[in-house]
Amino acid sequence: MFTKLARSLHDHFSANSLQLTKRLCSYTPGNKNHSPVWAWNEWDPLEEIVLGTPEMACCPEVLPEAKACISENKFDFLIKHKGKYWKSVIEPEHYKLMLDEHANFIRILQGEGVKVVHPEPIDFAKTFKTPNFSAHGVDCAMPRDFLLIVGDEMIESTMTWRSRYFEFMCYKTLIKDYWRRGAKWTAAPKPMCRESLFKENYCADEDSSAFFDEKTSILTEEEPVFDAADFIRCGRDIFAHVSQVSNNSGIEWVRRHLAPKGIRVHALNFVDPKPMHIDTTLFTPRPGVAITCPERPCLQIGLFKKAGWDVVVAPYPDIPKNFPYYISSQWLSLNVVMLDEKRVLVEKDEIGIQKLFEKIGITSVKVPFKHCFSIGGGIHCWTSDVRRRGDLQNYFDWPQELLEKFEAK
Secondary structure (H helix, E strand, O other): OOOHHHHHHHHHHHHHHHHHHHHHHHOOOOHHHOOOOOOOOEEOOOOEEEEEEEOOOOOOEEEEEEEOOOHHHHHHHHHHHOOOOOHHOOOOHHHHHHHHHHHHHHHHHHOOOOOEEEOOOOOOOOEEEEOOOEEEOOOOOOHHHHHEEEEOOEOOOOOHHHHHHHHHHHHHHHHHHHOOOOOEEEEEEOOOEEEEHEEOOOOOOOOOOEOOOOOOEEEOOOOOOOOOOEEEEEEEEEEEEEEOOOOOHHHHHHHHHHHHHHOOEEEEEEOOOOOOOOOHEEEEEOOOEEEEOOOOOOOOOOHHHHOOEEEEEEOOOOOOOOOOOOOOOHHHHHHOOOEEOEEEEOOOOOOOOHHHHHHHHOEEEEEHHHHHHOOOOOOOOEEEEEEOOOOOEEEEOOOOOHHHHHOOO
């Protein structure tokens, strides 16, 4: 009798377990009809986006890796206010305008038929600790920095700033929901972030005109680290930014991970003494067009030209340098989001970049957003496009020897 009962229980739980497994995994990899996450490039029609939130956002702690990214003239302000909520630091009227712009941006996106979702903030003023370091948090306002979407896969980046180490906690509810509905979920190896990851007594040359590489980086190659915002997706090709937050090992991890999908990842170097994130330096609004920052030329820009792409130099920003960009640069003018190949979300006061888009046949949807720039990033930084309507395509066709030549530099 015991044997029959045991068999009955085993059959019951096995059947239920199989049904649960089918519910959780009933999707075909690479099939957009079975995954809520789907995006291969920066320009296919936008359907769903993660928009960050300023709630409980704090001034970052100026640890060495942050100093390597931020202009020295901002250090005193950040040191004075480290770990404080931005709402207690910024002028009240400025902060109110930021909240109004954020709410208005949601309305604009929804008016374009885009579904908008948000991460869940934690108290970033708290001190977070691991066996190797302790730091205050920053925010979950910039999902572009954390989430790399490639096809039906969500890749959690490592986050190189120690003050942003625990930012992943804000996205768990969203990511679990996407995964349960069929998306693929990968978390890159969490770094130990020991002192040996950062070069001792590092000092950046603010006037450097040398191409940035591992020699001028604060990062060692002790372990792979990268921010998702250092990658631009162009179908089967992804361009990665060697920067103060993405080392060669981090880019190599992404390259090996995506190779089975047939994705090629190319490391790019730029003239920039304090590089952090590619989307204020190089942007691809549609197939055949790359927009570059005139102050940060790319060593491997010939990859685009050899493929027949037009390389367009961005105009200088209209919002002045003395605007309170507390931890970023005025080149957030180039930090935009494509609604599709013919329409772009751009800051309303950046007239120069709007004229450039008009010249290349792209209509600007003007978004008041400059007050949001103050706590970190631009329109692209504040978002992560988790679903675009389109399929994986190849936009580049180079001979292998050309790729090897450029990658070797």
